[in-house]
Amino acid sequence: MKFHEKLLNIAVRKGFDNAWTKIVADAMDDPEYQDIQPSLSWLQEVLHKTVPFGKQIRAMLGIHVYRQIKKKRTPEEDFKCYVLGWCAEIMQACALIADDIMDGSETRRGKPCWHTLEDVGLNAVNDAFMLENFAYYVLYKYLGSDQQYPRLVREMQKSGLRTIFGQSLDSRFSLKRDFNDFTQKNYEVLVKYKTSYYTFYSPVSCSMILAGIEDDAVFKSVEKLVLSLGYLFQVQDDFLDCFGNPKVTGKVGTDIIDGKCSWLIVKALEVASEEERRLLEVIWIFRI
Secondary structure (H helix, E strand, O other): OOHHHHOOOHHHHHHHHHHHHHHHHHHHOOHHHHHHHHHHHHHHHHHHHHOOOOOOHHHHHHHHHHHHHOOOOOHHHHHHHHHHHHHHHHHHHHHHHHHHHHHOOOEEOOEEOHHHOOOOHHHHHHHHHHHHHHHHHHHHHHHOOOOOHHHHHHHHHHHHHHHHHHHHHHHHHHHHOOHHHOOHHHHHHHHHHHHHHHHHHHHHHHHHHHOOOOOHHHHHHHHHHHHHHHHHHHHHHHHHHHHOOHHHHOOOOOOOOOOOOOHHHHHHHHHOOHHHHHHHHHHHHHOO
């Protein structure tokens, strides 16, 4: 049984899925947007085709943490936790669409990338913006009156900005292809901002906020732990990008072609001879 499957029992999984059905249905029935039905219909298609098909690690992790902290819960409290989980998954779909466009990727989760579809193309850029804003729409709709709402918004904003900074650093390294930048220190910073905060820290911290935890010292301790998990997660992802089976991973790896500052190249450069380093530079610069 996989990690994310162990986190939730069948009843919780059903509640989580039902929350998704309600979120989408409520959005389609929102009276504020009934005069722009074509856009609502397109939003529904984007949501159904880009959001619910991943491993849902972020949502599962957040729900598990919330249930461990808050043992006694009402159905309403469970629903709000599920909403937070879906907000994380919506933001994840947004990030993946943007990342695939920037990397020129062709497959994601075993299917063609969203931007490669004939009726989408570069409209995927607007779809990514739509998903990001929809996540905040959902958060306000179901948790806007909660005392924790301002802190949840702040955490989501911080996570989003950190991820964008990480993506920018990733792109800069890839465009420059300067091996002097491909150091263990730079890689750790890259992973922290590109992956660890939004994949591990944000889901955990949002669940802690929802559960009523306010002690900053507790958040700091948790941050140190989950950032380490994020590093391990990204190292594994880098390895699978090169050596994983696309039929299993759902995507064809492009890190070497894209000249990425990945764990593999950082470690290769640490042990490479001068001759091997020159060969690697030729491969990275000329993409051969």
